[in-house]
Amino acid sequence: MSERTSWPRVILGFATALVVGAALGSVVQTQVNLIALLGLDVEIGIGTWLATTLEDLFKFGPVYLVMFGVSFLVSQIVAMVGTRFVLTSWRTSVCALAAAVGLWATFKLVDHLAPPPTLIAATRDVGGMLAMLASAAIAGWLFARMATGRSGARRYPGAAAVLALVTLLGFPDGEVRAETVDSYRVETVVSGLEHPWSLAFLPDGGMLVTERPGRLRRITPDGELDPEPVSGVPEVLTGGQAGLFDVSLAPDFEDSRGLYLSYACGTVQANHTCLARARLEGNDLRDLEEIFRARPAKVGTAHYGGRIAWLPDGTLVLSLGDGFDYREEAQRLSSHIGTLVRLRPDGTVPPDNPFVDDPDALPEIYSYGHRNVQGLVYDDAGERLIAHEHGPRGGDEINVIEPGANYGWPVATHGLDYTWARVTPYTEYPGTEPPRLHWTPSIAPSGMALYTDDRFPRWRGDLLVGGLVTRAVHRVEPGSGDATERERLFGEQGERIRDVRTGPDGSVYLLTDSPEGRLLRVTPQQ
Structure with missing residues (x-):
């Protein structure tokens, strides 16, 4: 990044890459689930396929945005700091790899802490896991390109500036019927x-x-x-x-x-x-x-x-x-x-x-x-x-x-x-x-x-x-x-x-x- 590169550019690059990575991950999750159903000879029309993908973007997407956002923030700070003085010319590749590794570590941590064995269903097998990690790597590559531009400079984003992009969403509880007390x-x-x-x-x-x-x-x-x-x-x-x-x-x-x-x-x-x-x-x-x-x-x-x-x-x-x-x-x-x-x-x-x-x-x-x-x-x-x-x-x-x-x-x-x-x-x-x-x-x-x-x-x-x-x-x-x-x-x-x-x-x-x-x-x- 050149000395003239502004913080708004870094923040915009991070925000864009974060949204793209979360959207790609949501799409990958949906495709892996639907392909598993095809393996059971379930017929899924193209309209249903697209509607399911779109619905997951709006329901699963915000949840995944939070999970991916935390790992992406940490991984990109580490990648940018690590390439500030060395491997500057490899910054784009390092950011992509760091995003994938960070997401993998997040999946493992969440699966260890959450009651179900595997929280994100697409990661149950190697193929699905690799596809999800590839979506993160694309986001890391995009951030590096947008944040550093063509000059390949050395600055890195501040955590405080981008934490506002990672917000937890609240989901309303379902309706509870009134309880009738018998004698x-x-x-x-x-x-x-x-x-x-x-x-x-x-x-x-x-x-x-x-x-x-x-x-x-x-x-x-x-x-x-x-x-x-x-x-x-x-x-x-x-x-x-x-x-x-x-x-x-x-x-x-x-x-x-x-x-x-x-x-x-x-x-x-x-x-x-x-x-x-x-x-x-x-x-x-x-x-x-x-x-x-x-x-x-x-x-x-x-x-x-x-x-x-x-x-x-x-x-x-x-x-x-x-x-x-x-x-x-x-x-x-x-x-x-x-x-x-x-x-x-x-x-x-x-x-x-x-x-x-x-x-x-x-x-x-x-x-x-x-x-x-x-x-x-x-x-x-x-x-x-x-x-x-x-x-x-x-x-x-x-x-x-x-x-x-x-x-x-x-x-x-x-x-x-x-x-x-x-x-x-x-x-x-x-x-x-x-x-x-x-x-x-x-x-x-x-x-x-x-x-x-x-x-x-x-x-x-x-x-x-x-x-x-x-x-x-x-x-x-x-x-x-x-x-x-x-x-x-x-x-x-x-x-x-x-x-x-x-x-x-x-x-x-x-x-x-x-x-x-x-x-x-x-x-x-x-």
Whole structure:
């Protein structure tokens, strides 16, 4: 840069390069996502393609502008300072390389700090990552050309002058329905549970509770928490969303003492959702046996599914998440990821499963196209299996499960990615089942119960769905067609609801998800 070059020129060059880089990154993100859908044989017309790209520019673009802007500011200051006295003739190349390296470091830092394994979906594979880094390099090259002009001078931009260009955008929360308080009483049965996940009722009046860190706890019929965890639990991978999930008693538990546990197994770099069975003898598990392991292995500790439901014929259904970074696998019948599987009690495949005769499909699969099913109940009266699943940013769903059906993820969803980018252009797509109900914005649904008792007559026949984000229970009328949310309950507790169960006495039991989680009992107000 010559001595006559003004600061406005530097600032204009930075601002122009920043906007160009953010826009290019947004366009690249969209193309990578849409190309992934083409790999699933999804048809996307040119009009839809362009409209999705444009929508992402206005929704994802501002979010990416902030992320890219911070890395671009730091990288360009470093590049300009570093070439002030040396490598001046290489300044353009250094700025381009610094922009790419800075963005790569930002992606790695954000992925380390953010709950999902990969925040920007385009960076899930090498090709997408390189394309995003190339867009940053173009911005770095453009800044160097505009800021230094033809003379290749040595000045560098001041941070204070350009920080105003990087501003965080606020996004409004979705509408929250008013809560109707019924005449009920909530009492604490047990406290001091570490991230409890699931609850099962024992015939003697006691209960079993799983804790996500890998412990199975027993509650006596008198409501006392046994200080010693149940021994013999399988080795569990913990961390992130990984841990010990559901506990479910065998239908013949009183005779067999059999129970089933779902859990994360393996290592962070190669893990699965697993299912084991054992016999409960006192406070010990005996004859523990792993009977199912989802495949292929995945990297990262997110989206395991893990809910268990029993069907009237004595088979069980287990939900399996999409692993977050593996969403396209939910459309491939050669993978358990993003499916529901149906098994015999010993883990073998029922001969009437929908894909047993398909040589290209895994025979355990019962339905597919799921993101992360964590609510699963069988409705005896309606003779149907009902599931709910997490969407991304919105698009949580309630579905009635049909054998062999495709529930759309990620081809069709009402949700956006966590960065406000489009996962897909479609909310519905031919060959996929639309949800009976979707929540947008997301409630982060957790456990689910079908209430069938008379203690709360108004709730009879309705679903009670826990909400982690809303810190409430959503009462949903399932209906014969679309489902309808009627009200939100128990929000006055102000706690994340992890599981919802109907007890043998007709009371509603809730597990709250926290390091000091509680088991709550809801009874009618006298």
